[in-house]
Amino acid sequence: MSRILLLLTGLLYNALPLMAETRATVLWYLEQEAGNEPWKVRYIITDRYLRSDQGDDSVDFVLLDRRKKLIYNVVEESRTILDIDGKGEIDKRPGDLAIEVRRSHDSKAPTLEGRDPVTLELRAGGTVCNSSVVVEGILNDARKAFEAFADVLAVQQQRSQGNTPAEYVTPCFQARYLYAADFDVAVGLPVLTWRPDGARRQLLRYQRDVPVDEALFQLPEGYEHYQPLAP
Numbered sequence: 001m002s003r004i005l006l007l008l009t010g011l012l013y014n015a016l017p018l019m020a021e022t023r024a025t026v027l028w029y030l031e032q033e034a035g036n037e038p039w040k041v042r043y044i045i046t047d048r049y050l051r052s053d054q055g056d057d058s059v060d061f062v063l064l065d066r067r068k069k070l071i072y073n074v075v076e077e078s079r080t081i082l083d084i085d086g087k088g089e090i091d092k093r094p095g096d097l098a099i100e101v102r103r104s105h106d107s108k109a110p111t112l113e114g115r116d117p118v119t120l121e122l123r124a125g126g127t128v129c130n131s132s133v134v135v136e137g138i139l140n141d142a143r144k145a146f147e148a149f150a151d152v153l154a155v156q157q158q159r160s161q162g163n164t165p166a167e168y169v170t171p172c173f174q175a176r177y178l179y180a181a182d183f184d185v186a187v188g189l190p191v192l193t194w195r196p197d198g199a200r201r202q203l204l205r206y207q208r209d210v211p212v213d214e215a216l217f218q219l220p221e222g223y224e225h226y227q228p229l230a231p
Contacts (some may be wrong), residue, residue: 020214021047025142027206034198035126044210049217050145063217066148069155072219081223086152088159093179097171099124101183113138117191122183125171130195134188139206143189150182157181160228 025045042058044051053061059076071084093099102121109117112135117136122130157177161169169184175183191199 005130019059019099021211022214023140023209023219024212025206025208026210026212027139027142027217030200030202030203031052032198032200034195035090036140038200040204043145044212044216045142046212047141050149051216055218061216064149064152064172065217066145068150068154071152071156072151074220076096079220079223081219083225083227084156084158085227086148086150090154090178092159097124097174097179099171099175099180100178107131112191118188120184120187122175122180124180128196129172129176130183130193132184132190132194133192134184136188136192139208146185146190147182150185154181154187155183156228160162160230163229164227169218 005094023046026164027043027045029041029043030038031041040054042053042055044053048066050064050066051061061074063072063074064070065072065225069086071086073082073084075081097210100123102123104119104121105116106119107116115135117133117135120134121128122132154177164173184193189203190201191203
């Protein structure tokens, strides 16, 4: 009887479809918006895609197709996908908009993989807009994916600039979301980022060469696609 059970189990296993796998870098960050409780976000990065979600049971996710320069925001409850098109170039920065990135190094700060972190401070119009601690020269695949993500959002921000109320278009807004959106990820991997309003993002852990299901990078069928409103 035991031999029959083993045989049947083997046949059943062989009949199951095999999961198509690819290798990825996986990072976990603790993120927090101003006034809200922090939450964990997972980033799965391959040579083509960046997917962000909240873990294995996530039904909502954001997917960047790096080749197409498209971001898809998938929401299960409404069965919708927001398509964000990042193809295009950012216009030249206005001459009267002063943007500066200050760089500093703390010799007492802990290293990561033997590399010293660097603190970057984004300033616009004389105001501190963002601060970020980055490590140069590690996880360059992840850094480039984050940079591509920031660039897509910046192109979309430029395209929909007319939808933003004038009172919100401050020098920091323009620096943070348009002209210097990649101020930190263009330099290194962010391990800690914060804004004056209390928003924070902190690297918790990461793994290289992780086997992941290729289905994670497929969009669900039957969902309605839409684009940001044109100005």
